[in-house]
Amino acid sequence: MTDQTDLRLTPQRMAVLDVLRAAHDHPTAAEVYERVRRSSPRIGSATVYRTLALLVSTGQALELNLGGGAAARYDANVGRHDHAVCEGCGRAVDLDHPVPDGMMAEIARRSGFAITGYDLQFRGICPDCQAHGAGPARLEGPARPQ
Ligand SMILES: [Zn+2]
Numbered sequence: 001m002t003d004q005t006d007l008r009l010t011p012q013r014m015a016v017l018d019v020l021r022a023a024h025d026h027p028t029a030a031e032v033y034e035r036v037r038r039s040s041p042r043i044g045s046a047t048v049y050r051t052l053a054l055l056v057s058t059g060q061a062l063e064l065n066l067g068g069g070a071a072a073r074y075d076a077n078v079g080r081h082d083h084a085v086c087e088g089c090g091r092a093v094d095l096d097h098p099v100p101d102g103m104m105a106e107i108a109r110r111s112g113f114a115i116t117g118y119d120l121q122f123r124g125i126c127p128d129c130q131a132h133g134a135g136p137a138r139l140e141g142p143a144r145p146q
C-alpha cells in the first residue's frame with residue numbers, strides 16, 4: 001500500500017472534488033457526503049472523509065475552521081481569499097477584498113514577524129438570515145423572550 005503518496009484522482013476522488021468545485025457555500029464533510037451520494041450512491045462516508053483530507057493535504061482544497069466548535073467546512077477555492085461567516089446559519093461566503101499590502105507590512109514591522117500568511121474572518125448575519133429575522137442569539141444559549 002502506498003496510500004499516503006498516491007495522489008491519483010480515482011473516480012471517487014474526482015466525484016468529491018467535483019462536488020466541492022460546484023459548491024459555493026463551503027459545505028461541511030457531511031454535506032459533501034450527501035451531495036456526492038447523489039451521483040455516486042455507493043460511495044461510503046469514510047471514503048468521502050478520507051478524500052477530503054487528501055485534497056486538503058495536496059493543496060486542492062482548503063479546510064476552514066470557523067470557530068465556535070462548528071464542523072470544518074471545505075473550499076475548492078484555494079486562491080488567497082477571506083470569508084464572512086454568518087452567525088445565524090453558519091455558512092461562509094468568499095470575500096475577494098484583500099488586506100492592503102501596506103497593512104501587512106505594518107503588522108510585520110510592529111510584530112517583528114516575517115509574515116507568511118493570514119486568515120481573516122468576518123462574522124455577521126447573512127442577507128437570508130436578516131430577511132428571516134435570525135440573529136446571533138441562535139448560537140448563544142437560550143433564546144431571548146419574545
Ligand atoms: Zn445566515
Ligand SMILES: [Zn+2]
Pocket residue numbers: 026075077081082083093094
Ligand atoms: Zn472560500
